[in-house]
Amino acid sequence: MSTASAFTPVRVAILGASGYTGAELMRLLLRHPRVRITALTGERAAGKPVADVFPHLAPYDLPALTKIADVNWDDVDFVFCGLPHGTTQEVIAGLPAHVRVCDLSADFRLFNVDTYAEWYGHAHKAVDLQETAVYGLSEVAREQVATARLVANPGCYPTASLLPLLPLLKDGLISADDIIIDAKSGVSGAGRDAKQGSLYCEVAEGMHAYGIASHRHAPEIEQGLGWAAGRGDIRIAFTPHLIPMNRGMMATTYVRLKDGVDVASLRTSLEKAYAGEAFVKVLAPGVGPQTRHVAGSNLSLINVFADRIPGRAILVSVIDNLMKGASGQAVQNFNIMNGFDETLGLDVVPVFP
Template sequence: MSAKTKVAILGASGYTGAELVRILALHPHVEMTVLTADRRAGKPFADVFPHLAGIRLPDLVAIDQVDWAGVDFVFCALPHGTTQEVVAGLPAHVKCCDLSADFRLKDVAAYAEYYGHEHLAPELQKEVVYGLTEVYREQIKAARVVANPGCYPTSAQLPLMPLIAKGLIAADGIIVDAKSGVTGAGRAPKEGTLFSEVTEGIHPYGIATHRHAPEIEQGLSEAAGRPVLVNFTPHLMPMARGILSTIYVQCAEGVTAADLRAALADRYAGEPFVRVLPEGQVPATRHVRGSNFVLMNAFDDRLPGRAILTCVEDNLVKGASGQAVQNMNVMLGFEETTALMQQPMFP
């Protein structure tokens, strides 16, 4: 029996860290040997997440205590803006999937514009592969560092990129109206995510300024072969998990929603985690909760020549930790679905 891959999770005390542990506990080829959480260093992981108490895990440690010689693969689940120097400082033998936004934008000037500070590892950025697995699988296979996509960009790019590439929809004038559960804001306590601030309501945020817009545009521009701008507005929903993107597009001459649905079904045929639903069936976040699946569909709009795309995912799984494990599987040559075939929880 071959030795297991030694895995470190940096930032294991956050929501995405907990999801990584939950998923990797089912992985037959890896062993979680390092879990970091600077503020909770020295504590058993079960003290932070009692629901995972049944898993044999090392205690939490600070990053500066890690012995990298005993690590083969790193999941970096640290906050945005804190990971570039950490990842750049990893030993050459260690592969990494970074779940933050720090390496998602290929243009370091765009990163500085949207994240408010200069990129701290511009040379490393040149070799990083963007980890939208279904699109960049071949590049991911050879990568040492993968930038895991954002939750909103995953739900927008998967339905849009194939349709733009085939010329079935106009690349201009796309509207992405997206909703997210509160876990998308992270686990750190903030006034705006208190129960009494979120429950019984819904509100948009980051209007015309959200940092996921340039990430979405990066993928769509590549599909179109020219710069593309989108109208993207996210909304915070009173639920723990889930992403719903409702996308409004202009169809090419003579193209209907049935054509869009057929093109998506053809593109994702054989993909284990992307499901194009039958005509008329509406995706719902409750249909993917706790799973790595993406559901999508296309509908004719009442406006002639236009269509509405809908796409759902669990923001903590396919939108973060699940896709990260999917990328690790590809990077290390494991079966891509390993530890990821949990069916959705309902209700």
């Protein structure tokens, strides 16, 4: 199966292609009319065909996996970097200057390198590069993304959380000091490494919270909220939960309204912020977003509800954690960086059931 195009394709490398975000990038880029995949790396699987690590991709024409050290950079215009957190900074710092990068790790998401060091346990290894990075929440940072060389692709929880919160904070409708995010994720967010805690029998038919008040996505969310609120000291309640499903992410967010604000105002703010967006949809009043309704797509569904506690409201947002929460948004940012229509390669309808 092939895709023809009259244009010179962008030659793309995926570093760390053997994980779930790598597979998802390949799924999207194989159909992208302006892309040719020229390199795929996997240090442990180097030398193997993609079919060995992803049998579902066996029918497709893809290069074999190589080590990063063996990539021919003359044949690469753009890098999607899906390496583990902590190893990415030095790798990206060592890439040739002509290569533009969308990094899916957390390594360049925190702009305060002290915050990075505090949460990730080691000093930042590419401070200069950090200063040039753009935090790529596409709908919010479209202009900066367009011209960036290095885009830090947002985390899954931050994407699901920030999309409904940012317009409300910017419009001054909610308090920044009482934001409670109860988040839920499918298991693919835990990655493909063999860990006992990710075994089917440890995950199926049950659920639990993890990283309570200590998850690394909390400072990333706080950074985004701080930007919208014009403050640097925001602290949120953030509790992620692991749900027995492959894909899907939901944030149920409890907010306190500013005086005189009601739920209708929040709805207006959200609808205004996302009018015309291809991938962010504010649902009709009363309709609850469901993760299964975005599975396999780059969509985010959002809604806002009145609360029983006076002066409070409830936001619900869903994404596919591998799509808008990772590889889908990465391709969206790739499109923006290359001046393409933002939906190129992302015209995938949700798969239901």
